[in-house]
Amino acid sequence: MSTYQRIVLASRPQGDVTPDNFRLETVEIPAITDGQVLVRNHYLSLDPYMRGRMSDAKSYAAPQPLNETMIGGTVGEVIASNNPKFAVGDFVVGMFGWSEIGVSDGALLRKVDGKVIPPSAYLGAVGMPGMTAWYGFNHILKAKPGETVVVSSASGAVGSVVGQLAKLKGCRAVGIAGGGEKCDYVVNTLGFDACVDYKAGNLEGDLAAATPDGVDAIFENVGGAVFDAALARTNAFARVALCGMIAGYNGEDIPLRNARLLLTNRITVQGFIVTEHLDLWPQGLSELGGLVATGKLQFRESVADGLAQAPDAFIGLLKGKNFGKQLVKMI
Amino acid sequence: MSTYQRIVLASRPQGDVTPDNFRLETVEIPAITDGQVLVRNHYLSLDPYMRGRMSDAKSYAAPQPLNETMIGGTVGEVIASNNPKFAVGDFVVGMFGWSEIGVSDGALLRKVDGKVIPPSAYLGAVGMPGMTAWYGFNHILKAKPGETVVVSSASGAVGSVVGQLAKLKGCRAVGIAGGGEKCDYVVNTLGFDACVDYKAGNLEGDLAAATPDGVDAIFENVGGAVFDAALARTNAFARVALCGMIAGYNGEDIPLRNARLLLTNRITVQGFIVTEHLDLWPQGLSELGGLVATGKLQFRESVADGLAQAPDAFIGLLKGKNFGKQLVKMI
Numbered sequence: 001m002s003t004y005q006r007i008v009l010a011s012r013p014q015g016d017v018t019p020d021n022f023r024l025e026t027v028e029i030p031a032i033t034d035g036q037v038l039v040r041n042h043y044l045s046l047d048p049y050m051r052g053r054m055s056d057a058k059s060y061a062a063p064q065p066l067n068e069t070m071i072g073g074t075v076g077e078v079i080a081s082n083n084p085k086f087a088v089g090d091f092v093v094g095m096f097g098w099s100e101i102g103v104s105d106g107a108l109l110r111k112v113d114g115k116v117i118p119p120s121a122y123l124g125a126v127g128m129p130g131m132t133a134w135y136g137f138n139h140i141l142k143a144k145p146g147e148t149v150v151v152s153s154a155s156g157a158v159g160s161v162v163g164q165l166a167k168l169k170g171c172r173a174v175g176i177a178g179g180g181e182k183c184d185y186v187v188n189t190l191g192f193d194a195c196v197d198y199k200a201g202n203l204e205g206d207l208a209a210a211t212p213d214g215v216d217a218i219f220e221n222v223g224g225a226v227f228d229a230a231l232a233r234t235n236a237f238a239r240v241a242l243c244g245m246i247a248g249y250n251g252e253d254i255p256l257r258n259a260r261l262l263l264t265n266r267i268t269v270q271g272f273i274v275t276e277h278l279d280l281w282p283q284g285l286s287e288l289g290g291l292v293a294t295g296k297l298q299f300r301e302s303v304a305d306g307l308a309q310a311p312d313a314f315i316g317l318l319k320g321k322n323f324g325k326q327l328v329k330m331i
Numbered sequence: 332m333s334t335y336q337r338i339v340l341a342s343r344p345q346g347d348v349t350p351d352n353f354r355l356e357t358v359e360i361p362a363i364t365d366g367q368v369l370v371r372n373h374y375l376s377l378d379p380y381m382r383g384r385m386s387d388a389k390s391y392a393a394p395q396p397l398n399e400t401m402i403g404g405t406v407g408e409v410i411a412s413n414n415p416k417f418a419v420g421d422f423v424v425g426m427f428g429w430s431e432i433g434v435s436d437g438a439l440l441r442k443v444d445g446k447v448i449p450p451s452a453y454l455g456a457v458g459m460p461g462m463t464a465w466y467g468f469n470h471i472l473k474a475k476p477g478e479t480v481v482v483s484s485a486s487g488a489v490g491s492v493v494g495q496l497a498k499l500k501g502c503r504a505v506g507i508a509g510g511g512e513k514c515d516y517v518v519n520t521l522g523f524d525a526c527v528d529y530k531a532g533n534l535e536g537d538l539a540a541a542t543p544d545g546v547d548a549i550f551e552n553v554g555g556a557v558f559d560a561a562l563a564r565t566n567a568f569a570r571v572a573l574c575g576m577i578a579g580y581n582g583e584d585i586p587l588r589n590a591r592l593l594l595t596n597r598i599t600v601q602g603f604i605v606t607e608h609l610d611l612w613p614q615g616l617s618e619l620g621g622l623v624a625t626g627k628l629q630f631r632e633s634v635a636d637g638l639a640q641a642p643d644a645f646i647g648l649l650k651g652k653n654f655g656k657q658l659v660k661m662i
Binding site: 223 | 390574594599
């Protein structure tokens with residue numbers, strides 16, 4: 001094997017992302033120099049934040065440059081090493097992007113144990129999505145036992161962890177997800193107390209029925225009508241961890257219908273980006289790893305086969321077609 | 332004098348408040364029993380929160396009952412006392428409502444010094460509006476020297492104090508107010524660095540020009556387009572103290588146009604009600620009283636003459652016709 005495949009950003013989307021925003025390239029595997037390692041990526045993580053990077057609108061992160069490898073988290077195996085800290089066969093988590101191969105000096109690589117926990121989990125429940133859930137739940141929502149926590153995108157990589165952490169804490173966990181199959185999974189496999197199918201056409205009424213004591217905490221991944229419905233159920237002093245706004249992923253405004261509720265219910269809304277809290281990652285990942293290893297934290301994956309499938313899988317993710325953490329298997 | 336006047340809520344408003352929502356009544360002055368004091372109110376405070384109480388929609392406080400004296404803060408003089416803690420001639424702040432006379436067992440009365448500070452100030456800069464500013468500025472915005480603080484309703488009872496506290500802290504204070512006269516006052520008398528006239532038709536552009544380094548903290552009294560414009564200027568990690576939503580005082584939804592900004596700029600928005608933080612009032616009122624007594628905190632009053640004028644003055648307040656703290660003088 002002397003070449004590998006990668007996907008670059010070919011053009012910025014005008015509205016919906018389309019396959020021709022991406023370009024698959026075949027390139028030479030480089031020789032590694034002193035201190036470097038060569039990694040064969042096994043899994044690529046696809047995440048909603050990538051949509052933001054594809055635009056050049058002002059955001060918290062610089063836009064993804066055109067004609068360069070799409071950004072993304074990866075887990076893979078060291079296949080050559082000139083770095084004493086890494087041996088061939090080590091599993092490492094990195095940000096090698098939409099690429100079968102990565103080269104690094106090791107500084108930003110995290111060595112993981114691929115035996116107790118499956119390597120792909122380090123891109124989900126024991127990775128950035130899990131940490132997003134852990135940080136938002138523990139450091140923003142600060143939910144107490146008996147409180148009601150509402151989680152949108154409840155079957156997704158982040159939401160599924162939020163609800164399970166809420167249950168472990170003794171809260172009532174209520175999910176919002178799209179479709180009966182996802183809702184069944186949220187309740188019967190993940191153990192949420194209830195799940196509302198926003199596609200069933202009675203979001204507000206169904207959410208009211210599922211939250212008889214109101215809502216004390218919201219973990220928001222969607223925005224728009226889903227967020228409005230959850231806000232309408234809040235109790236006094238509710239907290240909102242604002243994690244994502246996938247409802248407006250094409251850059252359109254996402255109105256919050258009734259901002260007065262934030263005042264009348266004395267709500268605190270906090271937007272956050274988990275990579276700005278790296279000091280807490282060791283603690284969080286250790287707790288999440290323990291929960292996965294002992295079977296207390298369930299997760300589900302949607303796996304696309306081969307890097308060439310990544311654009312379609314990503315477009316599906318933005319439309320909620322995935323079911324669980326969206327990955328691309330590259331080996 | 333054996334009778335006094337009071338105003339009761341005659342009917343709940345359908346949309347705009349109208350004079351016939353109120354009814355002026357003449358009633359007998361009651362005899363006071365053991366432990367009670369009789370107070371002749373000098374000033375009544377008119378405040379936007381009263382609009383919320385006039386409706387029976389769910390809110391943080393019970394609605395104002397029909398046919399009972401309208402709720403409201405007052406300052407007045409004790410004219411008869413069967414309570415050893417109060418002497419005739421004492422000035423007291425209370426919640427006697429839209430009424431010339433009040434009777435109390437003294438439990439909720441606060442004795443004030445009417446000589447160093449004019450009594451009416453205890454309904455403004457050294458009262459609930461001042462405390463609202465003090466709490467929101469110090470405990471939610473937590474602005475640091477050099478940061479930019481935007482304040483809507485900047486010439487009003489709350490906003491004027493916020494901006495002056497911001498200046499005392501070494502911040503850049505930028506007001507938003509309606510009309511050139513109010514803006515002149517905000518800059519030239521209150522000492523804000525700049526003031527944007529939202530009626531001038533170029534709110535977003537003018538606010539951008541007034542906040543060259545972006546916005547780090549927003550004290551929001553208005554909501555709607557004014558709030559949207561301030562949010563659009565936020566820097567990362569901006570804080571919002573959500574104090575009022577007078578833009579939607581008739582109960583209509585007040586949308587927040589682009590909720591995604593809360594996420595991309597990692598903003599914290601906190602709604603609050605100052606009467607839920609009574610433990611901090613002694614400290615806050617002491618600080619505010621000291622600032623007023625030493626001339627470091629300016630305030631301005633709009634005084635309606637006589638209780639019969641209260642409905643018109645209140646309707647004007649909701650439309651921004653007042654200029655400074657709206658009071659009704661009753662003696």
